[in-house]
Amino acid sequence: MKFDISHKDSTTKARAGTLHTDHGTIQTPIFMPVGTAGTVKAVHQRELKEDIKAQIILGNTYHLYLRPGLDILEKAGGLHRFNGWDKPILTDSGGYQVYSLAKTGRKISEEGVKFKSHIDGSTHFFTPEGVIDIQRRIGADIIMAFDECTPYPCDFSYARTSMDMTHRWLKRCCNRFDSTESGYGYSQTFFPIVQGSVYKDLRKQSAEFIAGMEREGNAIGGLSVGEPPEDMYEMTELVCNILPADKPRYLMGVGTPENILESIALGIDMFDCVMPTRNARHGILYTTEGVINIKNEKWKDDFSAIDEGLGGYVSTFYSKSYLRHLVKSEELLGAQIASVHNLSFYLWLVSQARAQIIAGSFYDWKVEILKKISQRL
Amino acid sequence: MKFDISHKDSTTKARAGTLHTDHGTIQTPIFMPVGTAGTVKAVHQRELKEDIKAQIILGNTYHLYLRPGLDILEKAGGLHRFNGWDKPILTDSGGYQVYSLAKTGRKISEEGVKFKSHIDGSTHFFTPEGVIDIQRRIGADIIMAFDECTPYPCDFSYARTSMDMTHRWLKRCCNRFDSTESGYGYSQTFFPIVQGSVYKDLRKQSAEFIAGMEREGNAIGGLSVGEPPEDMYEMTELVCNILPADKPRYLMGVGTPENILESIALGIDMFDCVMPTRNARHGILYTTEGVINIKNEKWKDDFSAIDEGLGGYVSTFYSKSYLRHLVKSEELLGAQIASVHNLSFYLWLVSQARAQIIAGSFYDWKVEILKKISQRL
Ligand SMILES: [Zn+2]
Ligand SMILES: [Zn+2]
Numbered sequence: 001m002k003f004d005i006s007h008k009d010s011t012t013k014a015r016a017g018t019l020h021t022d023h024g025t026i027q028t029p030i031f032m033p034v035g036t037a038g039t040v041k042a043v044h045q046r047e048l049k050e051d052i053k054a055q056i057i058l059g060n061t062y063h064l065y066l067r068p069g070l071d072i073l074e075k076a077g078g079l080h081r082f083n084g085w086d087k088p089i090l091t092d093s094g095g096y097q098v099y100s101l102a103k104t105g106r107k108i109s110e111e112g113v114k115f116k117s118h119i120d121g122s123t124h125f126f127t128p129e130g131v132i133d134i135q136r137r138i139g140a141d142i143i144m145a146f147d148e149c150t151p152y153p154c155d156f157s158y159a160r161t162s163m164d165m166t167h168r169w170l171k172r173c174c175n176r177f178d179s180t181e182s183g184y185g186y187s188q189t190f191f192p193i194v195q196g197s198v199y200k201d202l203r204k205q206s207a208e209f210i211a212g213m214e215r216e217g218n219a220i221g222g223l224s225v226g227e228p229p230e231d232m233y234e235m236t237e238l239v240c241n242i243l244p245a246d247k248p249r250y251l252m253g254v255g256t257p258e259n260i261l262e263s264i265a266l267g268i269d270m271f272d273c274v275m276p277t278r279n280a281r282h283g284i285l286y287t288t289e290g291v292i293n294i295k296n297e298k299w300k301d302d303f304s305a306i307d308e309g310l311g312g313y314v315s316t317f318y319s320k321s322y323l324r325h326l327v328k329s330e331e332l333l334g335a336q337i338a339s340v341h342n343l344s345f346y347l348w349l350v351s352q353a354r355a356q357i358i359a360g361s362f363y364d365w366k367v368e369i370l371k372k373i374s375q376r377l
Numbered sequence: 378m379k380f381d382i383s384h385k386d387s388t389t390k391a392r393a394g395t396l397h398t399d400h401g402t403i404q405t406p407i408f409m410p411v412g413t414a415g416t417v418k419a420v421h422q423r424e425l426k427e428d429i430k431a432q433i434i435l436g437n438t439y440h441l442y443l444r445p446g447l448d449i450l451e452k453a454g455g456l457h458r459f460n461g462w463d464k465p466i467l468t469d470s471g472g473y474q475v476y477s478l479a480k481t482g483r484k485i486s487e488e489g490v491k492f493k494s495h496i497d498g499s500t501h502f503f504t505p506e507g508v509i510d511i512q513r514r515i516g517a518d519i520i521m522a523f524d525e526c527t528p529y530p531c532d533f534s535y536a537r538t539s540m541d542m543t544h545r546w547l548k549r550c551c552n553r554f555d556s557t558e559s560g561y562g563y564s565q566t567f568f569p570i571v572q573g574s575v576y577k578d579l580r581k582q583s584a585e586f587i588a589g590m591e592r593e594g595n596a597i598g599g600l601s602v603g604e605p606p607e608d609m610y611e612m613t614e615l616v617c618n619i620l621p622a623d624k625p626r627y628l629m630g631v632g633t634p635e636n637i638l639e640s641i642a643l644g645i646d647m648f649d650c651v652m653p654t655r656n657a658r659h660g661i662l663y664t665t666e667g668v669i670n671i672k673n674e675k676w677k678d679d680f681s682a683i684d685e686g687l688g689g690y691v692s693t694f695y696s697k698s699y700l701r702h703l704v705k706s707e708e709l710l711g712a713q714i715a716s717v718h719n720l721s722f723y724l725w726l727v728s729q730a731r732a733q734i735i736a737g738s739f740y741d742w743k744v745e746i747l748k749k750i751s752q753r754l
Contacts, residue, residue, distance in 0.1 A: 037702070037703075037706050037708060038699070038702065039703060039708050039710045041708065041709055041710070042709040042710065042713070043710065044691075044710065044713065044714075045694065045695075046690060046694070067702065067705070067706055068677070068698070068702040071678075072677060072678055072698060072702075075678050075680070076678075076680055076696075076698065076699075081680075082680075082696075082698070082699055082702075083699055084694055084695060084696075084699070300445070300449060301448075301449055301452050301453075303452070303453055303458075303459075313423060314421075317422065317423070317461055318422075318461060319453075319459075319461075321445070321449065321453065321459070322415070322453075322459055322460055322461070325414070325415065325444065325445040325449075325459075326414075326416060328444065329414050329444055331414060331416050331418065332418055332419040332709060332712060332713070333416045333418070333419065333420065333421065335709060336419070336421065336709070336713065337421075
């Protein structure tokens with residue numbers, strides 16, 4: 001993997017770059033749609049590419065490991081072959097899901113985590129080494145470290161103990177990654193993850209530790225878990241100032257359009273979040289004019305396009321009134337339209353941010369656009 | 378509306394025709410995807426047109442009347458404007474839904490049917506005149522008579538009494554239709570419906586009554602409700618021999634691929650059925666090689682396309698293994714893929730039937746293709 005930074009904003013820490021992978025290039029800053037079980041919910045692969053213009057998607061290790069399982073993914077020739085998405089894929093390490101989905105019967109030890117499947121209750125054991133092997137077999141272009149994502153709030157002592165274990169696990173991940181190879185003929189890379197909850201000295205310590213691993217990219221985890229946005233920005237800024245400037249920085253699980261633009265200003269290059277698709281299924285739409293709750297009465301006879309300003313088939317062909325009808329009636333097409341629309345908006349937003357960074361007008365644009373897109377319509 | 382029959386099969390009663398409407402022409406025999414609430418479930422309008430190649434879709438009067446309601450449809454400029462489908466639409470009369478969905482508190486009288494909404498329990502009253510007005514306001518190209526669809530089995534006495542009332546209601550429908558006008562600037566036509574359960578003398582009597590109304594097309598209702606296929610074919614044949622040969626014949630709610638080809642052979646021109654979309658959502662796929670239950674273990678590592686022989690994006694891009702994973706995981710994309718596939722298959726089937734009628738080879742082709750597509754894979 002190779003990362004070129006072509007432009008740096010003079011007012012903020014924002015940068016525009018290009019990430020080169022064997023499955024094609026990614027223009028940063030970038031938002032990565034979440035494809036939990038090998039599918040971005042309610043979205044065809046063709047729509048992902050042609051309408052949404054996604055450049056890289058996420059897969060969830062925990063979900064894919066349980067279903068369809070590694071045997072099938074391997075027989076298929078990896079996840080790209082299995083689901084037909086031929087651009088880059090990043091897989092999370094399963095850590096977050098193990099803590100949030102498989103709470104019952106979960107047991108953490110130095111060796112790893114024992115947990116029960118949320119599908120059939122069967123028992124499984126994830127270790128740092130095992131999770132690297134799993135992501136190798138899934139065939140991710142970018143493989144993530146196995147970490148413990150601390151909840152919020154989290155007391156200092158727990159956060160420090162957890163961070164120390166995450167760092168020991170990281171060494172084991174690196175050793176395993178460096179002593180194994182890609183099985184599918186394209187190269188895979190590995191990103192470590194900064195933890196440390198909302199404690200500045202822990203974040204500093206963790207960022208230095210992670211920077212010291214000298215990998216091709218670095219991630220920030222354990223944020224956007226319920227803490228106030230000021231804390232998230234403060235931690236992100238602190239960590240960005242320590243992580244190497246010439247490597248991509250990925251802020252995991254973030255966030256709202258505002259969170260994304262503010263974090264780009266702090267030097268973040270990559271984002272993922274279930275928010276655009278999950279909110280879509282509940283009728284919350286992000287548009288170039290502001291946020292819409294399509295279930296509200298006021299849209300019932302509004303026959304204007306969902307978002308004329310955004311453009312694209314889904315956002316200009318269907319009306320607000322029709323989408324409201326579909327969502328109220330719990331019709332599948334409602335989730336489909338809203339999901340394609342929201343993801344199109346997120347990809348539009350980061351592509352605009354990139355264009356503004358290149359044009360040297362990112363800061364002023366950010367102030368203006370946030371006024372517009374943050375308002376509730 | 379104008380109907381031209383260009384070819385008649387010499388071995389069977391099959392015919393190939395063209396139905397002209399103000400929203401474009403329909404090549405018959407045709408299958409009409411069901412768009413209950415103004416949406417063909419899980420299918421984008423673009424997919425309906427470009428992938429499935431649908432020429433006309435159905436809307437359900439009962440559902441559309443309750444939600445979004447006539448005020449909104451009228452403000453939108455009719456259903457075509459509301460949902461963006463600019464080709465022909467046929468609406469059922471709501472009779473079937475009133476009997477099947479709104480069973481609780483339903484009361485039939487000579488005047489009409491009082492029923493409770495399955496959505497909010499509110500009380501409504503449908504009369505033959507009211508149902509014509511509703512379909513006028515929905516903006517259907519083809520408006521159906523308000524009838525009672527008898528269940529199966531149904532004793533002779535009930536079937537006769539019901540048929541007689543359906544005939545009296547038909548006169549009221551015709552009077553209302555003839556004394557009202559289209560509100561949207563394009564013409565609307567009206568189809569009466571033959572009833573009579575599985576009783577030959579009732580079917581004969583009803584077909585003669587319906588033929589005597591001299592409308593632009595005629596429908597056969599009350600079949601495919603649980604009776605043996607032999608009974609369905611016998612009734613269809615009997616009725617087709619009475620209904621005028623130069624007008625389109627619509628067999629309501631039918632059916633399997635085999636039902637459709639056999640009924641085309643008896644002189645039917647138009648079909649609708651929820652089977653392709655409902656079965657799709659349960660993982661039953663119709664393919665050019667036979668019927669597939671995609672949930673079966675045998676497909677778990679079958680990475681071949683869903684249906685290479687059928688062609689088209691959805692059927693050739695996604696593999697059986699991937700679709701199985703999606704359906705087993707209850708992912709929305711599974712329903713989307715299977716629905717587009719099954720509808721594509723149904724439209725392919727009737728277009729093939731048409732081509733074979735024109736080529737004079739319909740009968741032999743039907744025997745061969747049924748052997749292939751009826752087998753369970
Ligand atoms: Zn998130
Ligand atoms: Zn049916």
